[in-house]
Amino acid sequence: MRILITGATGNIGKAIIASLLELKIKSEIVAGLRDVKKDKSVFEKSDSLEFQEFDFEKVNQFNSYLSGIDILFLLRPPQISDTKKYFMPLIDEAVKVGIYQIVFLSVQGADKNSIIPHHKIEKMIVDSGVPYTFLRPAYFMQNFTTTLRRDILEKSEVFLPAGNARFTIVDVKDIGIVGAKILQNPESHQNTAYDLTNNEKLTFGEMVDQINEVTGQNIKFRSPNLLSFFFRKRKEGVPTMLILVMIMLHYFPRFQATPETSNSILKISGKEPENFRNFVKREQELFK
Incomplete structure (x- = not known):
């Protein structure tokens, strides 16, 4: 195969x-x-x-x-x-x-x-x-070490219009493990859909607090209005389409019910999904 x-x-x-x-x-x-x-x-x-x-x-x-x-x-x-x-x-x-x-x-x-x-x-x-x-999958933890990393390193902040919305989250490594298990035995998973989350529902303020607690830094979470967010990101050279995707990912959840967590990662992989604090400990050099 x-x-x-x-x-x-x-x-x-x-x-x-x-x-x-x-x-x-x-x-x-x-x-x-x-x-x-x-x-x-x-x-x-x-x-x-x-x-x-x-x-x-x-x-x-x-x-x-x-x-x-x-x-x-x-x-x-x-x-x-x-x-x-x-x-x-x-x-x-x-x-x-x-x-x-x-x-x-x-x-x-x-x-x-x-x-x-x-x-x-x-x-x-x-x-x-x-x-x-x-x-x-839910919101990738790795967004903090990729898309959001520049603001963290250069401005000591996470700048997103997410307000106090709670997000389900997931470690990309857990997605990789689940995906591989399914590809190893695809027939057992035909015509099925799996939500992939860990066991947490966190606001961006809470996630930034955990980053600070683990790394000893003083990163701030700022939730701007949409115009401020759009124009700052355009000034930074971020393509308009990507800005709109970021708005969809971070702003719209403020007006929706928080998604439910799922046990699919444990069920398929046999291991508990990574929590956010342990993710930050593992990747903390990328936050400095």
């Missing part, structure tokens, strides 16, 4: 591949890369790992990308918002080449929110008739 991992160089893709290699599964693992020559250097050499080109924007090459693939691990690159243009032909080709199962990285609440792209992609997959598994 050959498993293609799209978005292989991203946080999730790398976590999935690392967990698959650790499990030493018998399947062949194929990392889909936009630039194979350049991107394969981020992976350690392994006889179980192959590399091939995969570029979501090269629609006319989807057939060759999927040829010989049995299981497709699919995610949506943040810069791609036109799901009909890119994902409809991809899923159509998955049907044509006989993909056995699609494991799609969605988001928590995608089943209830028809506005977000993940909802539309989920529907396309269901309508295609290809067996599927939907992974619906």
Whole structure:
């Protein structure tokens, strides 16, 4: 069985591949890369790992990308918002080449929110008739060490219009473990969706407090109004589309019920999900 991992160089893709290699599964693992020559250097050499080109924007090459693939691990690159243009032909080709199962990285609440792209992609997959598994993770803890890290390092603050909304959260490493377990035995998870969260519901103020307690820093949480947030991020050179995504992720939850936590990580992986404080302890050098 050959498993293609799209978005292989991203946080999730790398976590999935690392967990698959650790499990030493018998399947062949194929990392889909936009630039194979350049991107394969981020992976350690392994006889179980192959590399091939995969570029979501090269629609006319989807057939060759999927040829010989049995299981497709699919995610949506943040810069791609036109799901009909890119994902409809991809899923159509998955049907044509006989993909056995699609494991799609969605988001928590995608089943209830028809506005977000993940909802539309989920529907396309269901309508295609290809067996599927939907992974619906909560807010990534790693956002603090990637997207939010610049403000933390340069301004000692987390600047988001999140107010006092409570968020369910998850460690990307736990997503990688769960994803690998599912890809190891995909038949047991067909036509199923899993919310992936830890056991906490925290505000950004509470998460920043924990970062300060662990690292000894004095980071502030500031919740600006939308105009202030938008114009500051544009001044910093953040693309408008990414700013809108950040607003969707952090502002809209203020007016929605807090999602529920889930026991899916424990159920599938056999281990308790990481809590936020332990995540900060593990990654604390990235906060300094």
